[in-house]
Amino acid sequence: MIDTEALVEQFGLTACIQCGKCTGGCPVSPKSALNPRALVYQMLRGEGFELVSREELWDCTTCSTCGLRCPKGVKAVDLIIGLRGQWIESGKIPTTLRAPLTATLNQGNPLVLPREDRSLWADGLNVKNVAEGADVAMFVCCENAYDPRVQPMPRALVNLLRAAQVDFGTLGLEEQCCGSEIRRLGESGLYEYLRDDNLDKFRQAGIQKMVTTSPHCMNVFKNEYAGAGFTVEHYTQMLARLIAEGKIKFSKRMETVVTYQDPCFLGKQNGIYDEPRAVLKSIPGVKFVDMDRSRERSVCCEGGGGRMWLEGTNNKVRLANDRVAQALETGAKVLATACPFCFLTLSDAVIATGHENDLRVMDILQIANEAL
Amino acid sequence: MPSSALVIGGGIAGIQAALDIADAGFHVFLVEKEPSIGGRMSQLDKTFPTLDCSACILTPKMVDVSRHPDIELLTYSEVIDVKRNGSSFRAIVRKKPRYVDITKCTGCGSCAEACRLRGRIADTFNAGMGKRAAIYVPFPQAVPLKYTVDPTKCVFVTRGVCGKTQVCKEACKAEAIDFSQKEELVEVEAAAIVAATGFDPFNAALKPELGYGVYPNVITSLQFERLSSASGPTAGKILLNGKEPEEIAFVQCVGSRDETTGNLYCSRVCCMVTAKHAHLAKEKIHHAKVTVFYADVRAFGKGFEEFYDRVRAEGVRYQRGYVSEIYQRGDKLVVRAEDTLIGKPTETSADMVVLGIGLVPRPETNQVAGLLGLENSSDGFLAEAHPKMRPVDTAVDGVYLAGCVQGPKDIPDTVAHAKAAAAATIVRLRQQTTDHRLQRTDVRVLTT
Numbered sequence: 001m002i003d004t005e006a007l008v009e010q011f012g013l014t015a016c017i018q019c020g021k022c023t024g025g026c027p028v029s030p031k032s033a034l035n036p037r038a039l040v041y042q043m044l045r046g047e048g049f050e051l052v053s054r055e056e057l058w059d060c061t062t063c064s065t066c067g068l069r070c071p072k073g074v075k076a077v078d079l080i081i082g083l084r085g086q087w088i089e090s091g092k093i094p095t096t097l098r099a100p101l102t103a104t105l106n107q108g109n110p111l112v113l114p115r116e117d118r119s120l121w122a123d124g125l126n127v128k129n130v131a132e133g134a135d136v137a138m139f140v141c142c143e144n145a146y147d148p149r150v151q152p153m154p155r156a157l158v159n160l161l162r163a164a165q166v167d168f169g170t171l172g173l174e175e176q177c178c179g180s181e182i183r184r185l186g187e188s189g190l191y192e193y194l195r196d197d198n199l200d201k202f203r204q205a206g207i208q209k210m211v212t213t214s215p216h217c218m219n220v221f222k223n224e225y226a227g228a229g230f231t232v233e234h235y236t237q238m239l240a241r242l243i244a245e246g247k248i249k250f251s252k253r254m255e256t257v258v259t260y261q262d263p264c265f266l267g268k269q270n271g272i273y274d275e276p277r278a279v280l281k282s283i284p285g286v287k288f289v290d291m292d293r294s295r296e297r298s299v300c301c302e303g304g305g306g307r308m309w310l311e312g313t314n315n316k317v318r319l320a321n322d323r324v325a326q327a328l329e330t331g332a333k334v335l336a337t338a339c340p341f342c343f344l345t346l347s348d349a350v351i352a353t354g355h356e357n358d359l360r361v362m363d364i365l366q367i368a369n370e371a372l
Numbered sequence: 373m374p375s376s377a378l379v380i381g382g383g384i385a386g387i388q389a390a391l392d393i394a395d396a397g398f399h400v401f402l403v404e405k406e407p408s409i410g411g412r413m414s415q416l417d418k419t420f421p422t423l424d425c426s427a428c429i430l431t432p433k434m435v436d437v438s439r440h441p442d443i444e445l446l447t448y449s450e451v452i453d454v455k456r457n458g459s460s461f462r463a464i465v466r467k468k469p470r471y472v473d474i475t476k477c478t479g480c481g482s483c484a485e486a487c488r489l490r491g492r493i494a495d496t497f498n499a500g501m502g503k504r505a506a507i508y509v510p511f512p513q514a515v516p517l518k519y520t521v522d523p524t525k526c527v528f529v530t531r532g533v534c535g536k537t538q539v540c541k542e543a544c545k546a547e548a549i550d551f552s553q554k555e556e557l558v559e560v561e562a563a564a565i566v567a568a569t570g571f572d573p574f575n576a577a578l579k580p581e582l583g584y585g586v587y588p589n590v591i592t593s594l595q596f597e598r599l600s601s602a603s604g605p606t607a608g609k610i611l612l613n614g615k616e617p618e619e620i621a622f623v624q625c626v627g628s629r630d631e632t633t634g635n636l637y638c639s640r641v642c643c644m645v646t647a648k649h650a651h652l653a654k655e656k657i658h659h660a661k662v663t664v665f666y667a668d669v670r671a672f673g674k675g676f677e678e679f680y681d682r683v684r685a686e687g688v689r690y691q692r693g694y695v696s697e698i699y700q701r702g703d704k705l706v707v708r709a710e711d712t713l714i715g716k717p718t719e720t721s722a723d724m725v726v727l728g729i730g731l732v733p734r735p736e737t738n739q740v741a742g743l744l745g746l747e748n749s750s751d752g753f754l755a756e757a758h759p760k761m762r763p764v765d766t767a768v769d770g771v772y773l774a775g776c777v778q779g780p781k782d783i784p785d786t787v788a789h790a791k792a793a794a795a796a797t798i799v800r801l802r803q804q805t806t807d808h809r810l811q812r813t814d815v816r817v818l819t820t
Binding site for chain 1: 580581583625629630631632667668692693694695696697698699700708709710711712715717718719
């Protein structure tokens with residue numbers, strides 16, 4: 001039995017007026033038993049809470065729409081993460097999470113791959129180590145570093161930064177998981193270890209400015225690493241600025257219609273809506289068109305909050321499939337995004353829905369790099 | 373010592389305060405920054421819970437103001453400076469040029485019909501739902517019924533040239549149009565000031581999840597008033613793009629009780645405004661499916677709960693749960709919410725969504741506060757001297773508040789507040805008037 005009183009206090013749940021704005025906006029609530037409002041109410045009832053058969057807690061993608069729209073400042077997503085934490089603490093860790101969590105502790109990544117392979121993505125690029133002195137540290141992200149489907153993204157960023165004559169380096173084999181998804185899975189102990197260890201490494205390398213390829217890494221550094229002592233931005237912010245300053249110029253045309261999936265951790269959670277669109281619109285030949293549900297009304301791809309390693313209670317309905325259909329409705333031939341999780345979920349969805357020949361999922365990095 | 377009062381703002385609060393003060397025998401300067409008095413109430417169709425027509429109860433008072441020998445009306449004017457002078461005030465008022473001589477203008481409207489921009493400019497009185505010319509009266513019952521050139525839109529004002537000839541000037545038989553008018557500064561002296569500058573409707577675009585500004589069929593409650601009004605752009609028909617909606621969703625608490633907008637307060641009127649709109653929708657489109665999305669219904673005034681009961685009996689469905697998102701599917705809007713009473717997320721289709729927007733302080737509120745030395749309460753409205761015992765007084769002696777400048781109010785509360793402000797003003801003016809005493813009567817003993 002969970003001590004609900006402690007959770008009520010920890011997450012300020014007495015502010016809740018049970019209006020349902022959270023559940024009404026939750027992207028997974030229509031396909032899952034997950035009901036953020038009802039969860040808050042069960043805490044407020046003060047009659048205890050059993051985790052048994054509440055598997056829907058693992059359906060949350062931590063897109064944070066619930067908390068961002070709450071009129072009373074309640075962050076239901078934080079309560080869900082707190083409840084996941086109690087679950088993890090009980091030792092009954094969902095099977096598919098065990099290897100990623102163990103590998104993150106031992107190898108610094110949830111992809112269950114060796115630490116010494118972390119720089120394979122950069123083979124032949126001769127990217128220097130930031131510790132040798134560089135204006136900007138490029139944080140690669142585990143997904144981008146190890147997964148061959150998204151390894152082209154950091155390679156493209158290297159190319160773009162070089163074209164703009166930005167002095168940058170990476171942490172090389174010293175880079176490890178940022179802990180964003182680990183924290184959202186409720187593994188707060190492992191998250192705190194990663195955060196402290198990373199902060200030490202960043203300090204030792206003398207990092208002042210950082211650019212990330214993933215919105216998830218950016219978000220955790222910017223909003224959750226207290227006292228980080230460095231500035232961090234997502235690559236779309238940096239590219240938009242470099243393009244505006246004339247430091248990146250595109251010589252090739254891309255005659256196609258492009259739409260864009262707002263990553264929740266970039267858009268909704270950090271208000272970065274304009275920069276990715278500015279980059280896309282600056283590419284010669286691109287006809288940009290937004291989906292109806294975009295920006296603040298964008299829909300999660302279901303890749304966040306640890307969902308890369310969890311199927312969830314209902315895999316018959318996939319939001320990424322809906323997104324592909326919505327992208328096709330716009331007449332777009334390219335569905336752009338700016339997040340490795342979005343890229344992977346949407347790429348799978350294009351295949352699952354049989355639209356490989358109609359729609360190409362691309363990261364903005366790939367599009368910009370191809371147009372150089 | 374002047375026996376005059378200055379009333380700033382010519383909405384129903386300022387009108388009522390001015391009439392009461394003047395009826396008590398004191399002189400009133402009533403300053404209104406728009407071309408006409410009437411304020412927000414003049415934009416309303418029916419009033420809850422009695423459903424009497426807003427214009428029918430407001431316009432007689434507007435006319436009373438214009439005819440009152442003790443009220444000096446300064447429309448299209450703004451107070452730009454106030455200095456204390458002993459126990460009275462000296463205020464400087466800027467009279468903006470109308471480019472129309474109001475002593476000559478007969479209000480015939482030939483100028484607006486001739487204007488090259490006729491039917492091209494978003495009509496603010498109609499909350500953007502209709503179009504007007506660059507020379508206009510805000511509404512047919514305007515007081516004064518005099519035309520005004522919109523200086524931000526008139527091509528002759530902005531560019532110095534409008535075609536080969538000024539068609540408005542040619543059309544005006546009264547020769548009232550005068551582009552050589554300049555702004556004029558005047559000074560007024562008053563022993564008391566009533567601030568009655570009102571409120572603004574909440575800007576619904578600040579709630580991006582609701583799609584206002586994205587979908588033309590997502591409108592605000594103020595726009596619904598104009599659609600429903602017989603004097604509005606559709607002559608009282610509920611039409612969007614010429615079509616009658618069959619499914620209408622009303623969304624409560626837009627911009628009120630909401631940390632994300634910084635407006636923590638309840639706007640007090642929206643529950644009843646929406647109940648009234650739901651009733652009007654059902655009355656005008658009998659077969660319409662009307663759903664109200666709410667979290668708490670606040671029907672606290674006289675006759676309000678009974679009206680709420682009536683509206684539900686008329687077939688309006690109340691679904692508990694705030695609307696979280698609005699998007700499009702095919703040619704319908706989808707309203708996403710949770711039905712909190714059954715604990716399930718819902719999608720409700722709609723042809724029209726009406727956002728029950730709250731009341732917020734006008735941008736000018738802080739300007740007025742600065743001029744008069746007043747303070748804001750934490751909600752941004754102006755602070756009264758004591759929340760219970762001095763509801764119209766302020767921290768500044770001789771300055772009083774009337775109506776929504778102090779906080780959201782419905783019409784009955786606004787009128788009551790304005791009458792209280794007038795009483796406080798009259799007390800002050802009376803205390804400073806020493807030249808005559810009223811004749812008193814004594815108790816006469818009848819039994820021996």
